Amino acid sequence: MSTFLWRTTGLVMLAVLMSLGPTSLAQTKPGLGTASKSPADKAIDGAFSKLRTMRRPADGVALLTTLLEDKTFSAVQRQKVARELEVWQKREADKLVRSGTSWITAEEKTRREKEADLLIEKAFLLIDTKDYRSAREALEKASRTDDAGLRADFLLGLLNTPILANSPETAEKHFRKVLTRSPNHIPTLNNLALCCVRQKEFSKAYECWRQLGEVAPNTPELSHNLGRLLDESGKGLINLGNSEKKRFQDLYLDIATGENAPDRYKQGGWRYMHLTLPKEEADRTPVRDASSLILAASGTGFAILPGVVLTNRHVVNDAHSIRVDVETASGWTSLEAKVKAVSDTLDLAIVECPKLVSPAVQVSTGAQRRGSEVMILGYPKPGALGRTLKTTRGSVTALPSSDYDGMLLFDATANPGNSGGPIVDQNGNVIAVLTVGFDLKGQLTGGVTMSDALKFIQFHYGDYQPKQGGKKLEWPDVDELIAKSTVMVGVYQQVVKLGAGTGGAAGQATKSSGSYIEDNACSFCGGSQMVTCSAKGCSRGGMSVTETVQAGTNPVTGQALFKSVTRKVSCGTCGGTGKIDCPRCH
Numbered sequence: 001m002s003t004f005l006w007r008t009t010g011l012v013m014l015a016v017l018m019s020l021g022p023t024s025l026a027q028t029k030p031g032l033g034t035a036s037k038s039p040a041d042k043a044i045d046g047a048f049s050k051l052r053t054m055r056r057p058a059d060g061v062a063l064l065t066t067l068l069e070d071k072t073f074s075a076v077q078r079q080k081v082a083r084e085l086e087v088w089q090k091r092e093a094d095k096l097v098r099s100g101t102s103w104i105t106a107e108e109k110t111r112r113e114k115e116a117d118l119l120i121e122k123a124f125l126l127i128d129t130k131d132y133r134s135a136r137e138a139l140e141k142a143s144r145t146d147d148a149g150l151r152a153d154f155l156l157g158l159l160n161t162p163i164l165a166n167s168p169e170t171a172e173k174h175f176r177k178v179l180t181r182s183p184n185h186i187p188t189l190n191n192l193a194l195c196c197v198r199q200k201e202f203s204k205a206y207e208c209w210r211q212l213g214e215v216a217p218n219t220p221e222l223s224h225n226l227g228r229l230l231d232e233s234g235k236g237l238i239n240l241g242n243s244e245k246k247r248f249q250d251l252y253l254d255i256a257t258g259e260n261a262p263d264r265y266k267q268g269g270w271r272y273m274h275l276t277l278p279k280e281e282a283d284r285t286p287v288r289d290a291s292s293l294i295l296a297a298s299g300t301g302f303a304i305l306p307g308v309v310l311t312n313r314h315v316v317n318d319a320h321s322i323r324v325d326v327e328t329a330s331g332w333t334s335l336e337a338k339v340k341a342v343s344d345t346l347d348l349a350i351v352e353c354p355k356l357v358s359p360a361v362q363v364s365t366g367a368q369r370r371g372s373e374v375m376i377l378g379y380p381k382p383g384a385l386g387r388t389l390k391t392t393r394g395s396v397t398a399l400p401s402s403d404y405d406g407m408l409l410f411d412a413t414a415n416p417g418n419s420g421g422p423i424v425d426q427n428g429n430v431i432a433v434l435t436v437g438f439d440l441k442g443q444l445t446g447g448v449t450m451s452d453a454l455k456f457i458q459f460h461y462g463d464y465q466p467k468q469g470g471k472k473l474e475w476p477d478v479d480e481l482i483a484k485s486t487v488m489v490g491v492y493q494q495v496v497k498l499g500a501g502t503g504g505a506a507g508q509a510t511k512s513s514g515s516y517i518e519d520n521a522c523s524f525c526g527g528s529q530m531v532t533c534s535a536k537g538c539s540r541g542g543m544s545v546t547e548t549v550q551a552g553t554n555p556v557t558g559q560a561l562f563k564s565v566t567r568k569v570s571c572g573t574c575g576g577t578g579k580i581d582c583p584r585c586h
């Protein structure tokens, strides 16, 4: 089987794998079929759902070509795949690129992007002059024009948060649109959760923050907002049910340990995050304001040459900038680094970090034996577990096969953040690069073998010759040896600030600081400073008064006849408005 086809098998598999790093967890769901479907149907469903996220026609052609090799398909199934293959072959021949859900020429894509860029730039100027209506129109047009861009809908979302227009339903709609284009977009997940809290949609808020906790547990706004939610609930300003409260508490404890100071949330309001952009879109966005970078995710890597680190492609994807963090005797040092190369065919990337002094690892590129013992080193879940290096042990569970992307499989546990870390044998040789966890709570993991990685490394460093250690060591000695070469790879994204940071529509104090905008609006009234009138019997300002009145006289007996009459009167407490001043912020 050629390398080309080998890769495409991998693409099918990746649909059911959970990447142990910053790649989309949402993308892992579609590949799994239902229990009643045949394996052939499941394979086709899995491949077709993967096609929906593919950016290059060549990848689709390769995947479908491999799929057609399946001899178990019925005539109907073959025909279905062949028809789809024709579509992708035509896209390849016409040199089309994906833009959202459509396929267009590269020239057309560039043209649309430029048009959207101009509209967004215009919107920024309109926001500066506080002409939000025209800004909104420009942004809505930009979103339709470039249906892959994140900026327009993100800004529309932010414009509708309590910081400005205070229309959380509208904000939610736009933030959800951003997520259909980029399922794990960090600031969107956080801001959407806040809009759900404002609408008292606490389960939806939980889902957003839970996902954010998996993608980027280090996000300080995440622990801050979760802590604030629990704090406000404790003060009776937000009404969470008991089971709901428990879920939020568990999530908070999961992410807000280690370096995230647990009590900081007590100062300051809700934190909305500024926009961050994947590299491609950031490059065409003019930098406004003092722009800064936020840590979007992290992975693991190891030195293969002086100042050269090997890690996963999916760790560095979409990074605006990369830093290599190293633990030294005096604490952590963060070193400047840049992506030197990413592999087209393997989930590998080379990062250059000139100031890195870590020694290069020993490497074994020979055949591995099933059942032999291994150790994984890395930085799993740094938000929850802290930044110290962690190791786990296990053995080789399966040898490379096209069924799982040509990777070696292991039963040593790994978690998000482990991606790109070394998998080491007992002689202290790196045998593979940890890449994915199978969806079994990360208990079965896969890695790209160093013999595959070698071709990629040598393509960029022609004279690279791996050194191999010979002597069998005690495991703690293996740990000590490889720990010196293992580093944390931090993925940063550029923050793009909206030109309006203060003076919310709700009249509450808001301030823009660092990577977030703070909303100090009262949680009890949602910043409107008014709450529903609580007077007994008051319904939207009206009260029903029932009186007994004389309806006439009985003509026979001459007795008075009575009846009940209900009439509406204005509520005295709220003066007929149905709203009273918020007792918590007045």
Ligand SMILES: [Zn+2]
Residues within 6 Å of the ligand: 522, 523, 524, 525, 526, 527, 529, 530, 582, 583, 584, 585, 586
């Ligand atoms: Zn209030």
Ligand SMILES: [Zn+2]
Residues within 6 Å of the ligand: 533, 534, 535, 538, 539, 541, 542, 571, 572, 573, 574, 575, 576, 577, 578, 579
């Ligand atoms: Zn009333």
